[in-house]
Amino acid sequence: MLHYPEPLARLINELQKLPTIGAKTAQRLAFFMLKMPESDTTKLAQALSEVKTHLDYCSVCGNITDQQPCYICTDTRRDRQTVCVIEEPDDLLAIERTQEYKGLYHALMGVLSPLDGVGPKDLRIDQLFQRIHSEDIKEVILATNYTTEGQATALYLTKQLESLEITTTRIAYGIPVGGDLEYIDAVTLAKALEGRRRI
Amino acid sequence: MLHYPEPLARLINELQKLPTIGAKTAQRLAFFMLKMPESDTTKLAQALSEVKTHLDYCSVCGNITDQQPCYICTDTRRDRQTVCVIEEPDDLLAIERTQEYKGLYHALMGVLSPLDGVGPKDLRIDQLFQRIHSEDIKEVILATNYTTEGQATALYLTKQLESLEITTTRIAYGIPVGGDLEYIDAVTLAKALEGRRRI
Numbered sequence: 001m002l003h004y005p006e007p008l009a010r011l012i013n014e015l016q017k018l019p020t021i022g023a024k025t026a027q028r029l030a031f032f033m034l035k036m037p038e039s040d041t042t043k044l045a046q047a048l049s050e051v052k053t054h055l056d057y058c059s060v061c062g063n064i065t066d067q068q069p070c071y072i073c074t075d076t077r078r079d080r081q082t083v084c085v086i087e088e089p090d091d092l093l094a095i096e097r098t099q100e101y102k103g104l105y106h107a108l109m110g111v112l113s114p115l116d117g118v119g120p121k122d123l124r125i126d127q128l129f130q131r132i133h134s135e136d137i138k139e140v141i142l143a144t145n146y147t148t149e150g151q152a153t154a155l156y157l158t159k160q161l162e163s164l165e166i167t168t169t170r171i172a173y174g175i176p177v178g179g180d181l182e183y184i185d186a187v188t189l190a191k192a193l194e195g196r197r198r199i
Numbered sequence: 200m201l202h203y204p205e206p207l208a209r210l211i212n213e214l215q216k217l218p219t220i221g222a223k224t225a226q227r228l229a230f231f232m233l234k235m236p237e238s239d240t241t242k243l244a245q246a247l248s249e250v251k252t253h254l255d256y257c258s259v260c261g262n263i264t265d266q267q268p269c270y271i272c273t274d275t276r277r278d279r280q281t282v283c284v285i286e287e288p289d290d291l292l293a294i295e296r297t298q299e300y301k302g303l304y305h306a307l308m309g310v311l312s313p314l315d316g317v318g319p320k321d322l323r324i325d326q327l328f329q330r331i332h333s334e335d336i337k338e339v340i341l342a343t344n345y346t347t348e349g350q351a352t353a354l355y356l357t358k359q360l361e362s363l364e365i366t367t368t369r370i371a372y373g374i375p376v377g378g379d380l381e382y383i384d385a386v387t388l389a390k391a392l393e394g395r396r397r398i
Contacts, residue, residue: 003295005265007253011246017239019231025219028381030250031289032218034263038251040216045244047210051229052237054206064233066204090230096202182227 008034057089060131062107062124064089072105079103081138085128085157087111087145091181095143098190103141106131111149112156120156128157132164139167141196145181169196207233256288259330261306261323263288271304278302280337284327284356286310286344290380294342297389302340305330310348311355319355327356331363338366340395344380368395 004012008030015026033041057063058070065071072078072092082103086092092105108123131137142157144150154170161168171192181189203211207229214225232240256262257269264270271277271291281302285291291304307322330336341356343349353369360367370391380388 007249011250014243014246044213045247047213048244050206
């Protein structure tokens with residue numbers, strides 16, 4: 001019944017594909033974009049395109065980067081004997097925000113989830129073991145989320161790491177159970193890192 | 200301290216300029232966009248550019264349109280003797296959604312607001328009177344928001360319309376005082392239109 005001009009309908013439709021953007025927000029954003037000066041919408045459209053063309057995942061740790069390897073992997077001041085295993089690159093930013101951690105990272109790019117058909121081969125687990133064998137890594141901190149899948153993934157990795165001469169730790173409870181690392185405040189996350197215990 | 204690669208930082212920065220998008224949502228959206236297939240981000244970027252190049256405001260009523268005049272102004276089945284005066288084109292969509300109104304529209308493109316320096320000359324008020332003189336308009340429905348500025352604008356227009364042989368009505372209370380037309384549910388808005396009274 002309601003008639004949007006075609007270009008507007010398309011923009012609203014594309015915006016609705018984004019997380020947290022429902023029909024009303026999409027409409028509101030689209031109308032706002034209509035009123036923005038053209039220079040601003042151009043900048044946004046360009047930023048959107050460039051983020052896809054200029055950025056990639058770090059071949060070593062999985063961080064989002066515009067250089068290979070990323071600035072963390074190449075930073076000689078960091079503790080190269082500690083690797084923090086995370087689910088997604090977003091989690092790396094959450095941990096960096098605490099300014100408590102000085103080691104390296106390894107993003108799995110997901111989490112074990114048999115129901116969704118995600119097994120160990122679908123994650124960057126082989127790459128983790130290659131790093132452990134080729135680099136001088138003494139401690140692996142498992143910082144997957146405290147969700148069922150995150151816990152299962154930590155348990156799986158613990159078993160795989162058992163035979164190696166390496167300290168395996170899990171970030172401490174302190175993170176609310178069921179919580180998503182990305183949304184935890186920096187102080188809690190710093191405490192959880194500080195209180196990590198051997199498993 | 201926190202180091203985003205430059206293209207990502209730029210995207211997050213541009214996203215934060217949008218309404219309802221704060222720092223965290225902008226980061227979340229940017230990461231989501233990073234993971235989207237390139238075809239989808241291209242579609243979004245294109246939709247964003249096209250909305251600026253292919254759309255314009257209707258020269259008659261101010262509706263957002265890809266043709267001149269818009270599909271409402273050219274629809275011969277509509278009641279051409281009734282004009283509903285609204286603040287913004289968004290409000291037109293809210294009223295169309297009720298499916299109760301069959302007349303024409305006139306968007307003022309704002310509202311009288313002396314504190315912000317918006318006077319009658321900054322709104323499409325002259326165009327409204329030109330339409331009243333050249334078209335066969337019998338009733339003007341004032342459907343500005345029930346905010347201080349919206350009320351003041353309605354009052355101003357009422358006084359200007361007094362001398363003309365025209366019925367001036369205001370959409371009925373029923374809309375919560377201080378409410379913004381765009382966010383009212385269709386039933387309430389339909390009731391408000393139905394119960395409009397002469398002023």
